Amino acid sequence: MSETTIGVILLVVTLLVLFCGLPIAWGLVLVSLIFLTIFGGPNALAVVANTIMDELSSFALLTIPLFVLLGASIGVSAAGKDIYESLHRWLARVPGGLVIANILACGLFAAVCGSSPATAAAIGKIGVPEMLRRGVAPGLATGAICAGGTLGILIPPSITLILYGIATETSIGRLFLAGVVPGIMLVSMFAAYAWIASLLNAKAVALASQETYTLPEKMRGMLRVAPFLGIIVAIAYFMYGGLATPSEIAAVGAFLALVLVVAIYRTWRISELWLIFRDTVRESTMILMIIGAAALFSYMMSLLYVTQTAADALVSIEMNRWMLMVLINLFLLVAGCFLPPVAIILMLMPILNPVLEANDFDLIWFAIILTINLEVGLITPPVGLNLYVLRGVAPQVPLSTVLAGSMPFVALMFLAMVILSIFPEIALWFPTYLMGPGR
């Protein structure tokens, strides 16, 4: 049987197995085992455990549980509420100020958290009830958090970018830096939309002018956020000063966050710490099991020459490179609606990497495009993880309202991708400025 035929069968079988509802990690292992047994020759199964173990025992992967721990510690503490409160005090008189405060809080939280649902949960669990209580339109309120959460994987640290760095052998520090400016750009675009949408709504304008805070009140709010900003500065200092590798920074960040929540927020009861660690263990295991399984899957694809055949076929297509980029993005968009970013990056990047290089696309730039693209999948059904988070924090808002509220933000994400394609410097100048050209 030719490699192309095997590739097509593999695609169909993988989709079938995953759509049955088998956990993605086990599904990938199952498909790998089936194909290795049928096509891989007598000894293909001998290395199954070793392949998974080799992939997992890497210092770079340690970044993931540690960044998850960093986000979880701050997420469980009252820090989310503090950031959000202090931003709200400054923005109280702006139409849509409450929504903007939520979006900015998501952006700030994203700077210590590498995961999108975790960001949406941390800010959303306080922000959404508050916005609804104060009469913000439910669609706008939930849409803003849904979209704001996706900033978690664009603004560093980002688990998606870490995996991309591992899969494509690009510098994780460089990828993180590349996410900064596009992240700020997306936050500004989201905030501008919330402002304009509220200006057009007479009720929202009336709502805004009711509250005032004195300057001391505003400053007090800032003070409570200061230690939290300190962690962001410490992470940035260690990482961009070249003092430590991403995994080491993740450890220091997690350590500082734990100290912060214990010392300032007095979260030292075992039952409270258990919440932090329980969520960390659960999420890290989920991500790393998929990574281990995806390693086996990639090994199988490569052994059966499916990876190489697919890449060769894509490279040999005579097509305008931007047309190809649009097609790749459409494919990622569909894939992103069903699979989490972790699985997509590890399964597809081995195929896409040579294609991007053959067509002269910058791998760092593509990381940002890919991340924004996969973010869209996080807020669209059927497997939009952020939607589930919203269902948890605001069960009274119907899913259709959340979705309708998210759509303008999705449109802004597409716009951001177009802007980044026209001006790749938005993503690239910062890493180039700090680290020089390279990958």
Add this chain to the structure above:
Amino acid sequence: MIRFVRLIDGVSVVCAAIASVFLLTAVLVVTWMIFYRAMGNSAFWEIEFAVYLMVAAIFLGSPYCAKTKGHVAVDLLTEFTPAAASRAIALTLAAVSLVICLYLTVEGAQLTYHAWASGETTESYWRPVKWPLFISMPIGLGLTALQYLAEIVRREHAS
């Protein structure tokens, strides 16, 4: 039977607690290493030790992850099927997950045994033996398989 389910649930939570301690230890070891190194000393065992702890933590976390439905799945099928059918699907999925975890448990156990019997070490300066790294795989996934068995028993018992 229900005692078996409770026992397995309890074991999963205990494993998650051990995994938490391992992760915390990894955080402390790496943080300590950075300061130790900044003082001009050289570090040699810390990184590898932290990786051992992480690998153990994620495999030990797996049964808890399975218990709390933390392993992400595309659950489209069950959303669009009638209740009776989706119960049957859930049972089948738990059974398939159980078989996959059992298979990986056996493979992991063999890997561990070979590493133990041959005294295999890593290739670093520290050269720790590898079997303690590998053994977390059969333990963690074996318990995950038991957790899926407990899920099946729980469902049978409830219906």
